[in-house]
Amino acid sequence: MTAIAFIGLGNMGGGMAANLAKAGHEVKAFDLSEDALAKAKAAGCAIAGSAGEAVEGVAAVVTMLPAGKHVQAVYQESVFAHAKEGTLLIDCSTIDVETARAVAEAAEDKGLVAVDAPVSGGIAAAEGGTLTFMVGGSDEGFERAEAILKDMGKAVIHAGTNGTGQAAKMCNNMILGATMAATCEAFALAEKLKLDPAKFYDIASVSSGQSWSMTSYCPVPGVGPKSPADNDYDGGFAAGLMLKDLRLAMEAAETANAKVPMGSKAKELYEAFVDDGHERKDFSGIIRTL
Template identity: 60%
Template structure:
């Protein structure tokens, strides 16, 4: 297939490279010259504008910072230039309402579209082991699988359009809550006189088991190797976690849901980012306790 890939940041660059490895022709665009150069080194054809990148393609994949940019890119540059019959896959993490609005506009313009946010982080993007949560019709999902599978360990049809974004906001709200709780438990164990590694050995094999503890331990020198062992560099930035928590709070308000733990987690990450920690991995909350 010929696939346009718009947005080659920390996640998108690896994703586009995996599409090339799977034998697809990838036409790439990003505002960053450095990102475009890397994409070219990875086998993508690179373009200086979105309209050029989407010309003649079978599918368009977007990986962009927020809903406003997603809507602008599609309405300004993609709808008017992509061929009839092209499939659109937005892999950005954005608010549910915008995801549904852009799909409606795409449908009115004669295109099929899915929202397909991802979980797994930079390592999974580079390794082709992301989990995709896909919202859209059965027909659109069936077509999207061909595009998504080279980048994925799992592609899940979450439901109608917007369901992918609902799944992503709920998943990341839960992840933030788990991470804060894991950090608190590790620090409490240490302060109460229990070796943190011993606590890890016990809780990782007991009912305290969770991904933040077992697979992404936020204390340096404890458990598995993680960004904590690199001064919290790399990984999933706290500023991005805060963005996702704000999306979850927006979604909760729209749905009339009560999420007190999620709201408290957002406040903790807000304070951490305001204190200058936004570029640190989200496990760096451990350093504040």
């Protein structure tokens, strides 16, 4: 098995690191949170005193951090200074494409191999080891990363060169944000038209209006499979994270000179939802305002 440094043990990273340890890897974990470190230790990870200490002597480094600036800082201040030549760097954070490509180029200059591997699936999938990884990097980088990522997920897909993993993640979540908003609008309209939500679900879920947002993550309590709607929209995928992804998509669209009117409108809707104090609520909770 592989000696792996895992930096960033938040809601997603904690479960991911635990699954690597469960699979038999030697995991050296680091986070600024003492509670997160305690949970990682209980899950079988060794605890490092710093990010640099975690990186020393390992074959691979996995990072799961809030934003591009954090990835850049950890790479520049800790990883590049302590990683041995040839170390594989797997960044599972969701960040902008340009930063993903910049840190990969910097890593290559240091004799390291870097891939971007953002995830889809949420906290439950992180804990259950059923995430989907979208990987951007060289063929060599992907082959090496796949052997590690498969112990944390159900699907590991090579998207292309560095940065394309992040591109896939933001485009996927732009679809998700827009379709969830449309799904919520439709359920709200159906109710106002005196159509029972459960009956509407039975019809639309087997008709042309079907989508993942409806059949796997229905925003109406008591309708369809169990979802955060059945838990007062707690847990799941926080609206603040959806907004982050939509903003990244809008930034990428501007850079690429792409027109994304539906994605832009979804961003506006989630900005209003978050500004109303719902940042931590599941993103499907936007039905309450629609």
